[in-house]
Amino acid sequence: MACIVGGFCLPHVPLIAGAPDAVPVEKAKRVHAGFTHIRNSIERLNADAVIVVGDDHCAMFNPSCQPSILIGIGDLEGPIESWLHIPREPVPNHSELAEHIMSFGFESGFDWGVAKTLALDHSTVIPIHFAVPKGLPVVPIYISSGMEPFIRGKRCKQLGEMLGRAVSAWPGAERIVILGTGGISHWVGMADMGSVNEEFDRRILGLVNNNDVDALVSLTDREIIDHAGNGALEVRNWIVAMAALPQAIPRLILYEPVVEWITGLGFVELEVAA
Incomplete structure (x- = not known):
């Protein structure tokens, strides 16, 4: 029987690749150390595959057709954004596991979109590039936490x-291993773009640290957007990872407010007892 042996909540901040020199060196080193910690942990867990939960940023789809939940089951490549300066290349997919999850989801009442080929955006490619050991197969899942209509917590x-x-x-x-990616506070294309709300970010991290999924679920769109921007809705990607591991013990790896990358960055391990 397969099992989820660990999980992580982490950012997918694109500017770590697109504008790496915008941040003071020591701050950038701390952020990279957060990604490295996760990569080393995935290796230590002897993971065979990684489920990566992300969200589109109008790069893969568009406002005329935005899937609420989508799974990639076939050929993958990425990133779709050339400005990330990461070479676009094939991404290994665990197709058999992905198809099983797809079918199990249908039987469980999840009428999700299914992509037999998919060009991934930064929400999954950044974690794959910086935090997933090279060559480890992934199963990408996209939810509409970044584009309206927003998925419910x-x-x-x-x-x-x-x-x-x-x-x-x-x-x-x-x-x-499952990764919930994105967040925390950032305003994408809004008047407050470039701001970071450290107080709200630490509130979110406190709820995560207490494994209080229901409190995260109860946060409304308006509450999140008013306090932490539309990008903070990506905490719902974290909810997916946390709910997949209800008995996990969350452990904060790092919090770094990075105004130069317009985001408050949080890294949390969801540790499964041996």
Whole structure:
């Protein structure tokens, strides 16, 4: 039986690749250390595949058709954004596991979009590039936490719970890690773009540290946007990862407010007891 052996909540800040020199060296080193910690932890966990939860930024899809939940089951490549200065190349996909999760989801009432080919944006490529060991296969899942109409926090919790059950029902012996990516505070294309709300970020990290998924679910769109910008809605990607590992012990790795990259960056490990 396969199992989820660990999880992480982490940023997918694109400017770490697109504008790496915009940040003071010591601050950048701390952020890179957060990604390195996760990569080393995934290696230590002997993971066979990684589920990566991200969200589109109008690079993969567009406002005329925005899937609420989507899974990639076939050929992957990325990043789709050339300005990231990361070479666009194939990304290994665990297609068999992805198809199992797809089918399990359908049977569980999740009528999600399915991509047989997918060009990934930075929300999954940045974590894959900086935090996933080279060559490890991934299963990308995209939710509409970045584009309207926004997915509900309650549905994100249900999605995470379903992913946990789906992995447990997979007949293989794979060891799976799940990543919830994005956030925390940032205003994308808004008047306050460039601001960081450290107080709100630490409030979110406190809820995560207490494993209080229901409190995260209860946060409304308006509350999040007013205090931390539209980009902070990506905390719902974190909800998916947390709900997939309800018994995990969250441990803060790093918090770094980086106004130069217009984002408050949080890194949390969801540790599974041995």
